[in-house]
Amino acid sequence: MDGTGLIVSSSPHQRAAVSTPVIMSDVVLALMPAALAGVWFFGLRALAMMVVCVAAAVGTEAGLERLMGKPVTVGDYSAVVAGLLLALVVPPDLPLWIGAAGAVFAMAIAKFIFGGLGQNIFNPALIGRAALLASWPVFMTRWRWPVFQAPWIPAFDAVSSATPLALWKLGGIKTPYLNLFLGNVAGSIGETSAVAILVGAVYLLWRGHISLRIPVSFIGTVAVLAGLFHQDPLFHVLAGGLLIGAFFMATDYVTSPVTPKGQIVFGIGCGVLTVFIRLYGGYPEGVCYAILIMNAATALIDRYTVPRKFGEVKKVA
Amino acid sequence: MIAKTFRGGIHAHYNKEAAAAKPTRKMLPPPARVVIPLHQHTGAPCDPLVKVGDEVKVGQKIGDSSARLTAPVHASLSGKVVAISPQPQSGGRDVVSIVIESDSKEALDEHVEPRRDADDLSADEIRAIVREAGIVGLGGAAFPTYFKLTPPPGKSFDTVILNGAECEPYLSADHRLMVERPGDVIDGARLLLRATGVERAYVGIEENKPDAIEAIAKAADGDGRISVVPLRVKYPQGAEKQLIWAILRREVPSGGLPVDVGAVVSNVGTAAAVKDAVFSGMPLVERVVTVAGSCIREPQNLLVKVGTLVTDLIEACGGYSAPPSKVIIGGPMMGVAQFTTDIPVTKGTSGVLLLGRDEAAPTEPMPCVRCGKCVEACSMRLMPLWIANYAEAGRFDDAERVNALDCIECGCCSFICPSRRRLVQSVRLAKFEIMAKRRRAQAK
Numbered sequence: 001m002d003g004t005g006l007i008v009s010s011s012p013h014q015r016a017a018v019s020t021p022v023i024m025s026d027v028v029l030a031l032m033p034a035a036l037a038g039v040w041f042f043g044l045r046a047l048a049m050m051v052v053c054v055a056a057a058v059g060t061e062a063g064l065e066r067l068m069g070k071p072v073t074v075g076d077y078s079a080v081v082a083g084l085l086l087a088l089v090v091p092p093d094l095p096l097w098i099g100a101a102g103a104v105f106a107m108a109i110a111k112f113i114f115g116g117l118g119q120n121i122f123n124p125a126l127i128g129r130a131a132l133l134a135s136w137p138v139f140m141t142r143w144r145w146p147v148f149q150a151p152w153i154p155a156f157d158a159v160s161s162a163t164p165l166a167l168w169k170l171g172g173i174k175t176p177y178l179n180l181f182l183g184n185v186a187g188s189i190g191e192t193s194a195v196a197i198l199v200g201a202v203y204l205l206w207r208g209h210i211s212l213r214i215p216v217s218f219i220g221t222v223a224v225l226a227g228l229f230h231q232d233p234l235f236h237v238l239a240g241g242l243l244i245g246a247f248f249m250a251t252d253y254v255t256s257p258v259t260p261k262g263q264i265v266f267g268i269g270c271g272v273l274t275v276f277i278r279l280y281g282g283y284p285e286g287v288c289y290a291i292l293i294m295n296a297a298t299a300l301i302d303r304y305t306v307p308r309k310f311g312e313v314k315k316v317a
Numbered sequence: 318m319i320a321k322t323f324r325g326g327i328h329a330h331y332n333k334e335a336a337a338a339k340p341t342r343k344m345l346p347p348p349a350r351v352v353i354p355l356h357q358h359t360g361a362p363c364d365p366l367v368k369v370g371d372e373v374k375v376g377q378k379i380g381d382s383s384a385r386l387t388a389p390v391h392a393s394l395s396g397k398v399v400a401i402s403p404q405p406q407s408g409g410r411d412v413v414s415i416v417i418e419s420d421s422k423e424a425l426d427e428h429v430e431p432r433r434d435a436d437d438l439s440a441d442e443i444r445a446i447v448r449e450a451g452i453v454g455l456g457g458a459a460f461p462t463y464f465k466l467t468p469p470p471g472k473s474f475d476t477v478i479l480n481g482a483e484c485e486p487y488l489s490a491d492h493r494l495m496v497e498r499p500g501d502v503i504d505g506a507r508l509l510l511r512a513t514g515v516e517r518a519y520v521g522i523e524e525n526k527p528d529a530i531e532a533i534a535k536a537a538d539g540d541g542r543i544s545v546v547p548l549r550v551k552y553p554q555g556a557e558k559q560l561i562w563a564i565l566r567r568e569v570p571s572g573g574l575p576v577d578v579g580a581v582v583s584n585v586g587t588a589a590a591v592k593d594a595v596f597s598g599m600p601l602v603e604r605v606v607t608v609a610g611s612c613i614r615e616p617q618n619l620l621v622k623v624g625t626l627v628t629d630l631i632e633a634c635g636g637y638s639a640p641p642s643k644v645i646i647g648g649p650m651m652g653v654a655q656f657t658t659d660i661p662v663t664k665g666t667s668g669v670l671l672l673g674r675d676e677a678a679p680t681e682p683m684p685c686v687r688c689g690k691c692v693e694a695c696s697m698r699l700m701p702l703w704i705a706n707y708a709e710a711g712r713f714d715d716a717e718r719v720n721a722l723d724c725i726e727c728g729c730c731s732f733i734c735p736s737r738r739r740l741v742q743s744v745r746l747a748k749f750e751i752m753a754k755r756r757r758a759q760a761k
Binding site for chain 2: 005009119120263308310312313
């Protein structure tokens with residue numbers, strides 16, 4: 001009967017308020033404490049890096065979509081998240097154009113050619129970081145002290161500086177917990193301040209956007225394994241990119257398992273790989289590669305962790 | 318007492334207050350005409366027992382079938398049969414219906430008279446009365462109740478569960494019934510116990526209805542066989558399998574029925590209808606319908622005659638307060654959107670919702686971001702995203718392999734999906750195609 005103007009659609013007719021753009025913009029909001037800490041410790045240069053990376057990521061996505069005649073989807077904020085995350089995991093003195101190159105690579109190669117949002121296998125920001133580390137290794141491992149000096153460091157290296165993990169790996173120097181917690185240590189722009197990352201993580205948990213399954217199994221595995229190998233568990237949890245990786249990278253919906261059990265397996269896998277790379281690998285830090293390797297296993301993990309469906313029981317009463 | 322529940326599910330805005338706060342009202346005056354579909358239940362359609370031009374009375378059987386699974390239909394008005402023809406119905410398809418025009422006399426059929434021997438009836442006698450009264454599940458599925466009460470050979474019941482969860486948002490007909498007529502619900506429960514030869518009954522009620530819990534518990538006081546079980550407020554708490562699990566911790570096997578775990582589940586409204594049929598002899602000719610949503614002037618629970626047109630029902634509730642964008646028969650999670658209001662209230666009509674633009678806003682799906690929320694929310698612990706992906710790709714064999722047929726279409730996955738995917742719709746498509754293929758295979 002025409003003219004009634006009634007909408008006819010399949011049930012359900014009611015939906016939750018939280019949409020994908022809402023989640024993505026909440027992730028941006030949750031990254032703000034870490035971003036602010038980055039600016040506080042590394043100056044306006046850090047802010048410039050974020051602006052450049054976000055602009056490059058959004059521009060790449062929009063440009064490619066227009067080029068291919070597809071709808072432009074930058075309104076879902078996922079490109080903003082990828083660009084911002086990349087900026088937070090590169091050194092503060094990285095030339096801005098290199099940061100931009102990383103963002104372009106992340107969006108074009110890691111996301112777009114796989115089919116865009118939801119289709120990529122690897123975390124775009126981490127692919128961007130890995131590509132930069134392979135392409136410009138010198139720039140990507142040149143660190144700087146935060147604006148607030150670190151007085152506990154002996155004259156280890158007066159000119160350049162090193163991250164807490166490098167200091168530990170190369171010189172056996174352990175950065176105090178308090179500095180690791182607050183973030184006044186050398187490192188990537190957004191990874192140094194544990195407290196800032198945790199504030200953002202609590203927000204995401206409170207909003208229900210992420211669960212504790214991946215972060216807790218990831219961080220817990222690192223702590224337990226570090227202890228088993230006679231390392232300081234707390235140091236390994238606080239130092240490097242573990243916290244930002246566990247709460248913001250490994251929890252990336254697209255590239256992590258969808259099953260609850262699978263998410264725990266995924267987190268444990270990330271933790272094991274992180275510890276082995278840190279202890280036995282060529283790099284002092286292993287979070288980035290650990291997550292990327294586990295990304296590759298996500299589909300497999302999903303397949304083997306399908307929940308037992310309701311009613312799948314032996315038919316004997 | 319810790320409220321019981323199941324795994325999975327979602328928390329929706331319940332929006333029940335507007336209608337739940339008011340007493341149930343009988344729709345007066347009765348409608349001038351009713352449209353009584355000959356098929357408003359699970360099972361075989363009825364054949365008409367009257368002809369155009371016949372005079373009928375309230376409670377008179379006007380349609381029945383010799384099929385094993387069916388439910389007779391009765392006149393809800395006294396008057397004249399003016400047509401027997403296909404009429405639009407809430408399921409979307411036209412169904413042959415008997416149209417009765419009222420003579421305003423409300424004359425009762427001579428078969429309708431109170432039973433004095435109601436307390437001495439045998440199980441078989443109760444089941445026969447329930448069948449003759451055309452009673453079906455009033456929760457929405459409209460499954461013939463007598464059939465449910467008869468265990469298949471080799472199986473038996475040990476528990477009767479009355480479903481007072483009423484987990485669908487907006488709906489409050491069961492809530493009002495439990496508060497206003499708790500004695501009838503419990504009398505109905507006792508009849509169901511007798512009909513099934515069972516000594517244990519539970520009434521499951523969501524915790525957000527403390528007045529109903531109290532009223533039912535009071536009515537059941539002194540009968541050690543019947544107890545009230547408070548349930549956590551979560552959708553779909555009232556889904557049969559989830560309710561059985563919450564109360565008995567028994568899992569109905571995949572493809573099975575409640576009887577496979579010794580349970581029979583009946584809506585509280587159905588129990589009250591059984592009581593009415595047995596004691597007063599009145600078949601199922603009226604039911605309570607929740608009329609709600611932002612576009613109705615006076616949201617309320619209305620006792621209406623089966624066959625009343627929704628158009629008349631809306632008129633009885635003061636008409637529209639704003640033009641509705643969506644008209645739903647049932648609740649917002651599992652109800653069916655309508656293209657017209659010229660459809661009759663049937664035995665399975667639990668609610669009529671008139672939703673405005675804000676409530677019914679259509680949404681455009683975005684790509685799946687694999688957040689896994691649908692997996693967590695699925696009350697059957699399926700992988701909704703996989704089934705939907707396969708369905709959308711036309712790979713129905715794969716959809717079947719990932720258990721599409723186990724889906725109960727509760728809607729939790731679509732509700733929770735942040736990308737607004739039409740998951741249930743795709744799963745329905747998969748189920749339809751899988752069943753069609755099975756039928757083709759059987760036909761060969």
